[in-house]
Amino acid sequence: MSEDLKSKVEGWLDAHWDSINNRQVGTAIYDAKTWLAKVVDAGYATPTWPVKWHGLGLSSKEARVIENAFQTRGAKGWGRDRYHLGAITIFKLGSDALKTELLYELLTGPICCLLYSEPGAGSDLAGVRTRAVKDGDEFVVTGQKVWTSNAVEAEYGMLLTRTDMDAAKHQGITFFIFPMKQAGVEVRPINQITGESEFNEVFITEARVSERFIIGEYNQGWKSFQTAIASERLIMGQGITARLGGAAAGKAPALLQLAHKHGALQDPVLRQDIAQALAYRQLNALNMLRAKEEMMKNGASSLSSLGKLAMSRIQHGEARISAKILGPQVLFNETEDALNANFDGAKAYMNSIGGGTDQIQRNIIAERVLGLPKSMDVSRDIPFKDIKSG
Numbered sequence: 001m002s003e004d005l006k007s008k009v010e011g012w013l014d015a016h017w018d019s020i021n022n023r024q025v026g027t028a029i030y031d032a033k034t035w036l037a038k039v040v041d042a043g044y045a046t047p048t049w050p051v052k053w054h055g056l057g058l059s060s061k062e063a064r065v066i067e068n069a070f071q072t073r074g075a076k077g078w079g080r081d082r083y084h085l086g087a088i089t090i091f092k093l094g095s096d097a098l099k100t101e102l103l104y105e106l107l108t109g110p111i112c113c114l115l116y117s118e119p120g121a122g123s124d125l126a127g128v129r130t131r132a133v134k135d136g137d138e139f140v141v142t143g144q145k146v147w148t149s150n151a152v153e154a155e156y157g158m159l160l161t162r163t164d165m166d167a168a169k170h171q172g173i174t175f176f177i178f179p180m181k182q183a184g185v186e187v188r189p190i191n192q193i194t195g196e197s198e199f200n201e202v203f204i205t206e207a208r209v210s211e212r213f214i215i216g217e218y219n220q221g222w223k224s225f226q227t228a229i230a231s232e233r234l235i236m237g238q239g240i241t242a243r244l245g246g247a248a249a250g251k252a253p254a255l256l257q258l259a260h261k262h263g264a265l266q267d268p269v270l271r272q273d274i275a276q277a278l279a280y281r282q283l284n285a286l287n288m289l290r291a292k293e294e295m296m297k298n299g300a301s302s303l304s305s306l307g308k309l310a311m312s313r314i315q316h317g318e319a320r321i322s323a324k325i326l327g328p329q330v331l332f333n334e335t336e337d338a339l340n341a342n343f344d345g346a347k348a349y350m351n352s353i354g355g356g357t358d359q360i361q362r363n364i365i366a367e368r369v370l371g372l373p374k375s376m377d378v379s380r381d382i383p384f385k386d387i388k389s390g
């Protein structure tokens with residue numbers, strides 16, 4: 001079956017994808033929308049989903065055959081059932097009507113940003129104050145989001161709003177898929193010290209979203225959000241594993257190559273550090289299999305927090321080992337090895353925060369995986385309107 005599938009996908013790609021020029025055969029430039037539509041129509045973007053929802057009903061193992069064929073040729077559009085958070089969330093939680101209306105557009109379109117954090121709600125995200133007030137069959141949304149990655153390009157955002165001020169903090173929240181390109185949505189890039197602007201502030205003033213675009217149930221957005229955030233953390237955790245049963249994939253072999261190149265494996269301490277880094281990746285791969293299985297059963301899984309935490313710890317550890325191999329001058333060198341090490345170090349610090357900080361992952365693991373007592377939250381059971389803020 002795998003061999004048949006492999007030759008089928010490879011034949012399809014050879015007919016449609018020009019891997020020398022990285023574009024669709026017979027076209028002068030790469031046009032993302034047209035190419036993505038072609039991949040989605042063939043079922044190769046979301047192969048593990050049912051045929052009804054643009055998939056092929058294949059197993060994850062079979063989907064890897066498709067992904068490998070795409071990756072070998074540098075073809076885009078694979079793995080949207082693993083990486084497109086907006087589409088995955090709508091697929092898992094959206095009504096059939098919402099899926100029919102939006103799934104194809106999301107799969108063939110560009111970015112869906114995450115409108116979660118606010119100036120007064122980051123780690124304590126259930127404290128969101130962006131209001132969505134019902135007006136006929138629409139909601140009128142007013143509030144401010146911050147640290148929103150990719151908001152400038154995004155056509156949709158997954159939006160956490162407060163819809164019932166009388167309910168307790170976690171109860172009066174509604175989760176929407178929100179059209180970004182409309183009057184009342186102002187995106188202001190945040191300029192970082194590096195000169196980049198990865199994040200934005202998003203000011204929303206009486207913008208509108210249809211009630212058809214509620215993800216999950218009205219006032220039950222916190223529950224729906226758990227599914228979305230677990231998928232995000234799973235993606236982060238899976239991104240930093242070693243491939244089980246075979247050669248390690250990703251950064252650990254790069255670290256090994258670096259060590260070989262600079263003769264670091266002669267050093268018993270560094271050798272041990274590198275072996276430990278590789279072992280952490282292997283362990284994380286096993287934990288992510290557990291998380292994935294639990295998510296398939298329950299929709300969400302607190303185990304995904306283990307992967308999210310592992311990702312940042314492994315990145316920190318590997319950046320530290322790279323710096324030891326390259327020596328303290330790494331900060332000032334412009335060699336490719338030094339630039340990679342510095343970049344990975346910086347990324348590790350950012351990745352300790354995005355998707356929920358390391359401390360918050362530790363809290364979740366303590367409370368929901370290890371079953372330790374919950375930390376106290378005096379505002380948990382009182383009406384949201386009575387919670388003091390500011």
Ligand SMILES: Cc1cc2nc3c(=O)[nH]c(=O)nc-3n(C[C@H](O)[C@H](O)[C@H](O)COP(=O)(O)OP(=O)(O)OC[C@H]3O[C@@H](n4cnc5c(N)ncnc54)[C@H](O)[C@@H]3O)c2cc1C
Nearest residue numbers: 114115116117122123147148149350353354355356357359
């Ligand atoms: C790379 C990156 C990408 C991001 N992308 C997005 C995005 O696309 N959309 C979006 O909505 N947000 C995004 N964020 C924002 C991110 O989710 C928040 O910064 C994060 O959740 C922390 O919230 P905060 O910044 O308000 O910090 P705070 O919540 O104020 O936390 C400050 C410090 O206190 C600690 N702390 C807080 N509460 C506890 C507690 N109960 N126990 C122990 N320690 C605690 C935290 O760990 C942290 O060290 C991104 C951030 C980064 C770095």
